[in-house]
Amino acid sequence: MFSIPGLKVISLTDAAAARIREIMAQSAGDAAPALGLRVGVKKGGCAGMEYTFEIAREINKGDEVVSEKDATVIVDAKAVLFLLGTELDFRTDRFSSTFVFNNPNQVSACGCGESVEIKPRGESALAAS
Numbered sequence: 001m002f003s004i005p006g007l008k009v010i011s012l013t014d015a016a017a018a019r020i021r022e023i024m025a026q027s028a029g030d031a032a033p034a035l036g037l038r039v040g041v042k043k044g045g046c047a048g049m050e051y052t053f054e055i056a057r058e059i060n061k062g063d064e065v066v067s068e069k070d071a072t073v074i075v076d077a078k079a080v081l082f083l084l085g086t087e088l089d090f091r092t093d094r095f096s097s098t099f100v101f102n103n104p105n106q107v108s109a110c111g112c113g114e115s116v117e118i119k120p121r122g123e124s125a126l127a128a129s
Contacts, residue, residue, distance in 0.1 A: 009064045009075050011057065011082045016099060017069035019090040024071075025057070036065070036072030039088070040079040049082070051101055080111040081105075 012020070020037050027034040038056035041049050059065060063078030076082055088104040 006013065008066065008085070009080055010066050010073055010083055012066075012068045012071055012073065012086055013087060013089040015090040016088045019070035019099070020071035020073065027055050030055075035059060036067075036074045038074045038076060039083065040076030041082045049061075052076075053099065053101075 016043045023037060023098050029098065035056045038052075040052040042052050044050040056074040059074060060077060062080075064075040064077070064080050066073045071090065081107055083101075083103065085104045089100040089102060091098060091100050098120065
C-alpha cells in the first residue's frame, strides 16, 4: 500500500460514498462478489487521459484500497500518482449524474469534460507534502 503521512490517495465526499454503496448493492447478486469500485486512468480523449471505473472483483498487486464512509474504492496501481490527493464527489443536476474528480494533479480538461491532462506527482512533490 502507498502511504504518505497526512496525504490520502483519494478521499470520498458523502455523496460519492452513497453512490458507491448503491452500485455495490446493485451488484450484490452477481456471481463474483464486488469488493469495491475500481478507479483508474487511461490514455484517451483530446486532453490526453480519461478517468475509468469498474466493479472490482479482485485486488491486484500494488492497488490502493481506500475504505471510507462504508464505501470502498480500489485505486489501480498505475493511477496512484495521478490521483494522489484527489477528492471523489458525485453530483446530480438537471442533465446528468456523474462522479467528479477534484484532482490537484489535473492541469487542464477538454471542452466537453470527457478527458483531462494530469501530471503525476513526482518524488519531489511528495517530499514537499
